[in-house]
Amino acid sequence: MAVVALWTGAKASALRFALRLTMEELASQIGGISPSGVRRWDHEPNMVPSMVSQRDLDYLLSKASPDEQARFAVLVGDLEQPSNGPAEIVAPQPSIMPNLAIPSLVSPSSKFIAPTSDTLAWFEQNLRSQYTADNLLGPRALMPLMQTYVGAIEQMQQTARGPVLDRLLRVGAGYAEFTGWLHQDAGDLRGATTWATRALEWAQGGMDDRMTAFVMMRRAAAALTARHGEYAVRFAQSAQRFNTPETGRIRIIAAVTEAHGHAIAGDGGESDRALDNAAGLLEQYNGEIIEGDPTADRYCELGLYTKIARAKCVLELGRAGAAVDAFSDVLDSLPREYHRDRGQYLGSLARAHILAEQPEFAAAAAEEAYSIALATGSTRTLDDLRRTMPSGLAPWSHIPEVQRFCAMLDAVEPEIGGN
Template sequence: MPEHAVANWGFVAARVERGWHTQEDFATAYDETARKLREQARISVRQVRRWESGESTWPNRDARRVLEAMFGCPLEDLGFRRPARPTGRRPDGSGEKLEECDVRRRTFLGLVGAAPVLDLTALDHLTAAANHAGRHNRDELLAHLRTALDDAARADGLAGPHEALPTALGILAAINSAARTAAEDLRRELLVLGARGAELAAWLHRDAGAPAPAVAYWHHQAKEWATLTGDGAMHAYVLLRQAQATDRTDAARMLDLARAATTGPWTLPPRPRAEAFQQQARALALTGAGADQVARVLDQAHAALGQAAPPSGPATCTGPLGDGYTRERLMVQTAICYHEAGHSDQAVSLFGEHLAAAAFAPRDRAYFTAQYSGALVAVGEPDEAATAAMEALTLAAGARFGQALTELHRTADHLAPYAERPAVREFRQRLGELAVA
C-alpha cells in the first residue's frame, strides 16, 4: 500500500451492510450489474482490494456508473475521494464544497443504518497512525488498537454483529497495513493482536448470517497469524471457535475440531480448555453417544475450569484467552448438552437454576434463553416454551443476534403441533413478521 493510502471504511461498510461479505462476493455482484447496464468493463478481486485499501481513490467513468447503480448513492458517500479542483467546489456545478462532501462521507455509516463503535474519522486517524507506526509510540499504538477491538467486541454483545462488524474490519485493515512495514518486534505484536481480531471477525460474520466461506476465511487468517507468531494457544482457541461455528448436522467435524483444540501440540489455558471439553460433549451428544460418555467429558470440562485462577478483571477480546468462560456459562452449556443427548428434563432444571442467576450479555442471554425454550418444548411445556421464546425474541430482534434467531426458528418448528395455543401463536406470528421484515 502506498504510504499516503488510507483504508476506505465507507466502501467496506457499505459492502458488508448490503450482504456482500467477501471481496469475491462483491466482484461477482459488480460484474452482474455491469452486464445489466451493458457496460463492458469488469473488475477483479484485486481491484476491489485497491478500492478498499485507498490505493484507488476515484474509479473511472464506467466503474462510477456501476457503483452508483449498486449502492444508490454518490461515490463520495462510499468514501471515494474526487480529484481536487482549484475552485474547491464540485465540478457538477452544485456549489457544494468538497469539505462538505467529506462531512457527508464521514456520516455514511449512520445513513445506512449502522452505528459504528468508531466513526470514519476515528478509523481514519487510527489507520494514519498504523501506516506511520515507526513515527508513533509503539505502546500507545498497540493500546489504541486493543481498546478499539475490545470496544467492538463489547458492542457485539450488547447490540449485535451489524453494529461491530464495520469497525472490526477497519481495525484489521489498519493492523495488516501497519504490519507490512513495522519493525520485527512491533510486527509480531500487531499479528498477535490481528489473530484476536480475525477470530472476532469470523464470529461477527457468522452471527450476521454471512456465507460459510466468509467465516472460514477469517478463521484461516486468525490461525495463520497465530502460527506466524508461535501462539499455539491462540491456534487451538480458533479450532475451538471453528467447532462452535460448525453446523449441528456435521457433528463429526465439530467433534474433531473440539478434540484437536485439547490434544494438539499446544496447551490451552484452563478456561478455554474447559470450553473445548464442553464443546466435545455437545458434539458427542449430537452424534448419538450415550449419556454416560457425554457426562464423563463434561466432568473434564468442570475439572479444567476448577484449575483456572480467578479473572483479574472484566473479560475482553484482547485479554487472557477465554477469561469470560465462567462456571455459570459452563452450567447453561451443560444444559444444552443434556438437551442434545435427549435428557431435556435435566436441561430444563439446569437452565431454570443458572440462567436466571447469571449475568449474561444480551446476545448470550438471547441465545441461552432460545435454547431453554427448545428444551421446554421437549418436556411437553409448550406455553412455557413460547414464553421463554418471546423473551429471547425480544432480546434478539433489534440487534439481529443470528445464532439466537436460528435457535428460535427451531423452537417454532417444534411448536408447530401447538400452533393454536395463544402464547404459541403469538410467538410464531412475531417471529414470522421479523423474518418478513
C-alpha cells in the same frame, strides 16, 4: 474539529459507532429518519442521506467530544489530509486530544500506517472494548468497523520486521478471530470460516500457541453451529493439545465444546466424560485469567459457562426435565448485561419446554427470545427460532399463545440480521 463535506451511509455509520449510539438512539436525533433508515446506512455505505439528515449529522459531529472526534477519524480512515485538495475528514488537533487519545496511525513521510508501539498498544486495548460493544450492540453494528481495523493491521504488516511483525501477527489474529465470530453470530458461517482461517494463519505465523488453541476452539464452536458434532469434537480436542498454564481457560472451554459435539453426535457417555474433564480443569486452574488471554471479556465466569454447557448437552441428548431445570437455572444466574446471550438461552429453554410437552411455557420463552434477537440483530437466535419452533409447536397450533408467537415469527423480514 472533524469536518465532512458530504455524508454517506458509511460515514454516518462511522459517526454512530464513534458516539457509541444504538440505531434507535441515533434515529431519535436525526430528523425524518427511523431506526430502519439508520440500518440502511450500515447496508448501503454509498447512499447519500437527505439534506435534513446531513444537517443533523453535521450538528452531532460538531458537538462530539475530542475522544469521539478521534474515534470518528480513525473509523473513516482518513487521518492525513491529501495533498491534492481539501480533506473531507480532518483528525482532531493534538492540542485538544485527551491523554488517552488514539495515536497517529499514519507516518508523515508515508502513505502507509506506521506500526509504532503506541499504535499497537492502542489496537490491543481497543479489541477488548469491542468485546463489550458486541454484547451490547450485536454483530451487524460491529462487522464493518472490525474489517476496517483488520485492513489497517494488514497494511502495517507489509512494512513491519522482526518482533514488530510478530506482535502485529498476534494482534491481527485476535482481530481476525473476533471478526469471524461476528460473522458466525450473524449467520454467515462461510465468512466465519474464512476469517478463522486468516486468524489461524496469523497466530501460527506469530508463534502464538495460545491464540492458535483459541482459534481451534472457536472453529469447534462454529462446527457446533453447523451441527457438525464430529468436527466440533476434533477441533476441540486439537485445542486441548496445548498443555500450559496459559492455555488453562481455553482448555476448559474446549472441553465443554467437545462435550457438546459428542452430544450432537448422540454419544451421551462421551459427553458426560468431557464435561467431567472440564470440571477437573476448572478445579485445577480456577478459571484464572493470565495477561493476554484471548478468552478475557469474551466468556462469562467459567463456573457459569460450564453450567450453560451442561444445559446445552442435556437438551441435545433429549433429557427434557433436566434441560428445563438447567436452562432455568442458567437464566437466573446470567448477568443482566448479557442481553444477547439471554435471548439465545431463552430459545433453548423454549426447546426444552417443547420436549417436556409444555407449549404455553415454550411459546412465552420463544417470544421473549424473539424480541431480544430483533433488538440485537442476532441472526443465530432468529435462525434457531425459525428452524425449531414452528415444527416443534405444531402439535399445539390451536393454543392462542402458540398462534401468537408463530404469527410474530412469520412477520420477521428475512433480511433482518441476515448475511
